[in-house]
Amino acid sequence: MELEVEALLQEARESIEAARSYSRELQQRLRGLHQARKQIKESAALTRDVLEQHFSDLKGTLQKLLDERLVSLLQEVDAIEQESIKPLDECQKLIEHGVNTADELLREGESAVQGGVEEQNEKLSNFTKKALHIQLDSLPEVPSLVEVPCLSAQLDDTLLTTVRNQIFNHGTVASRPPVQIEELVEKPGGITVRWCKVDDDFIPKDYRLQYCKSNANHFEDVYVGSEMEFIVLHIDPNVDYQFRVCARGDGREEWSPWSVPQIGCSTLVPHEWTPGLGGYSLSSRRNIALRNDSNSCGVLYSRAPTYFCGQTLTFRIETVGQPDKRDSLGVCVEQQNGYNSLQRDKAVCISTNGAVFVNGKEMTNQLPTVTSGSTVTFDMEVVNLGLSNNEGGNCKLRVTIGSNNREVVFDWVLDQSCGSLYFGCSFFYPGWKVLVF
Known part of the structure; x- marks a missing residue:
C-alpha cells in the first residue's frame, strides 16, 4: 500500500513539475507575443509619424517652390515689359516734341499770313526759313504691332498630370524591411554579422551596417558595400551590441528601412599582442x-x-x-x-x-x-x-x-x-x- 501511495506521490510530483514547466513555457510564449505586438504597434506609430512629417515637409517645400517660380516668372514679365516700353517711350517723346514744334510753326505761319503788309514780308521770310530748317517731310518710324512684344505665359498642362502620377506613386509601406540580419557569430574581439535579402522584388546595390552598445542607442556606420557579411572589430567582450542593416536599391539614392535590430555579444577573449617587446x-x-x-x-x-x-x-x-x-x-x-x-x-x-x-x-x-x-x-x-x-x-x-x-x-x-x-x-x-x- 505504501509503495502504491509513494508511486502516486511521485507521479503527482512529476505532473506538478510538468505543469510548472508547461506554465513557464506558455508564459515565455506570451512574452514573445507581447514583444511581437509591441513591435507592430510601435513600428506602425513610427511609420505614421514619418509619413505625416514627410508629406508635411513636402507640401511646405512644394508651396515654397511654386511661390518662388511664380515670383521668378512675374519678374521676367516686368523685365520684358520695361525693356520693351523704353524705346516706345523714347519714340513718344520724339513725336510729342515734333507735334509741339509743328504746332508752334503752325501758329507762326498763320500769324505771318494774317499780318499787315509792312511786317508780312519779314514774317513770311522768317517763317519760310524756319519751316525749311525743321524738315516737315521727315517723320519718325513707329513700329507696327507685330514688331513689338506681345507677352504671354506658356504653361504646360501636362505638369499637373505628371505631378499627380508622381504623387500617387510616391512612397510605399512595407510590412517588413527588405533585408534582415541572419546570423551573428562571435569572434575574439569581434562579431561577424551576416544578413540576407527577404524581399524577392527588391534588387539591392549596396548595404549599410550600423552598430551600437545596447545601452547607448546611438548607432554609427561600420560598413557600406556590396558584401552580405562583415566582421565588426573592437568589440568589448561580454558586452551586448545592437546591429541593424539596410539596403539601397539599384538605381536609387535613398536607403531602405532598417532591419529589426539584433543583439550580439562576444564571450571570447580578444586577441592581443604581448606588450613591452622592443622593436x-x-x-x-x-x-x-x-x-x-x-x-x-x-x-x-x-x-x-x-x-x-x-x-x-x-x-x-x-x-x-x-x-x-x-x-x-x-x-x-x-x-x-x-x-x-x-x-x-x-x-x-x-x-x-x-x-x-x-x-x-x-x-x-x-x-x-x-x-x-x-x-x-x-x-x-x-x-x-x-x-x-x-x-x-x-x-x-x-x-x-x-x-x-x-x-x-x-x-x-x-x-x-x-x-x-x-x-x-x-x-x-x-x-x-x-x-x-
Missing part, C-alpha cells in the same frame, strides 16, 4: 603591431594562447616594409624566446614571400606574396586525438592557411594535445603593420 609598437587595444625602426628583433607573441581549433585566425597587413625570407606570421604551441622567426619546431607560419613552414621545414606549396591589404587566415581542426599528455599521446591538426584567394592544406602532428595555441609574427625591417582578429 614593436602596439595600438591601444593591442591588436595592431607595428615593426618600428628599433634594431632589436625577435618574435612578437600573443599575450595568451587565445587561438582555439575551430576558429579562424586572421592577420590583416595594414602597411608593408622591406620583405625578408625570415619574416613570419603564424601559430605555435608555446612561446620560445631566443628565436627571431616562427620558422622553427612546434610552429606553422607563412613568410611575407608566400613560403609556408611547418616545424621549421619549408613546404613545396607556396602562397602569393603578402602585400598591403592582404589577409592571411589560419583554420585548424582536430583530425584525431591520441592519448592524454600523461600517457604520451599525440594530436593531429588539419591546418588550412589562406592568402589572397589561395590556400594550402596539410596535417600538423604534435606530440601533445593542445587546447589552445599562441600566435606570433616577426619582421626584420620596419614599416610592417599587422592587425590580428
Whole structure:
C-alpha cells in the first residue's frame, strides 16, 4: 500500500513539475507575443509619424517652390515689359516734341499770313526759313504691332498630370524591411554579422551596417558595400551590441528601412599582442603591431594562447616594409624566446614571400606574396586525438592557411594535445603593420 501511495506521490510530483514547466513555457510564449505586438504597434506609430512629417515637409517645400517660380516668372514679365516700353517711350517723346514744334510753326505761319503788309514780308521770310530748317517731310518710324512684344505665359498642362502620377506613386509601406540580419557569430574581439535579402522584388546595390552598445542607442556606420557579411572589430567582450542593416536599391539614392535590430555579444577573449617587446609598437587595444625602426628583433607573441581549433585566425597587413625570407606570421604551441622567426619546431607560419613552414621545414606549396591589404587566415581542426599528455599521446591538426584567394592544406602532428595555441609574427625591417582578429 505504501509503495502504491509513494508511486502516486511521485507521479503527482512529476505532473506538478510538468505543469510548472508547461506554465513557464506558455508564459515565455506570451512574452514573445507581447514583444511581437509591441513591435507592430510601435513600428506602425513610427511609420505614421514619418509619413505625416514627410508629406508635411513636402507640401511646405512644394508651396515654397511654386511661390518662388511664380515670383521668378512675374519678374521676367516686368523685365520684358520695361525693356520693351523704353524705346516706345523714347519714340513718344520724339513725336510729342515734333507735334509741339509743328504746332508752334503752325501758329507762326498763320500769324505771318494774317499780318499787315509792312511786317508780312519779314514774317513770311522768317517763317519760310524756319519751316525749311525743321524738315516737315521727315517723320519718325513707329513700329507696327507685330514688331513689338506681345507677352504671354506658356504653361504646360501636362505638369499637373505628371505631378499627380508622381504623387500617387510616391512612397510605399512595407510590412517588413527588405533585408534582415541572419546570423551573428562571435569572434575574439569581434562579431561577424551576416544578413540576407527577404524581399524577392527588391534588387539591392549596396548595404549599410550600423552598430551600437545596447545601452547607448546611438548607432554609427561600420560598413557600406556590396558584401552580405562583415566582421565588426573592437568589440568589448561580454558586452551586448545592437546591429541593424539596410539596403539601397539599384538605381536609387535613398536607403531602405532598417532591419529589426539584433543583439550580439562576444564571450571570447580578444586577441592581443604581448606588450613591452622592443622593436614593436602596439595600438591601444593591442591588436595592431607595428615593426618600428628599433634594431632589436625577435618574435612578437600573443599575450595568451587565445587561438582555439575551430576558429579562424586572421592577420590583416595594414602597411608593408622591406620583405625578408625570415619574416613570419603564424601559430605555435608555446612561446620560445631566443628565436627571431616562427620558422622553427612546434610552429606553422607563412613568410611575407608566400613560403609556408611547418616545424621549421619549408613546404613545396607556396602562397602569393603578402602585400598591403592582404589577409592571411589560419583554420585548424582536430583530425584525431591520441592519448592524454600523461600517457604520451599525440594530436593531429588539419591546418588550412589562406592568402589572397589561395590556400594550402596539410596535417600538423604534435606530440601533445593542445587546447589552445599562441600566435606570433616577426619582421626584420620596419614599416610592417599587422592587425590580428
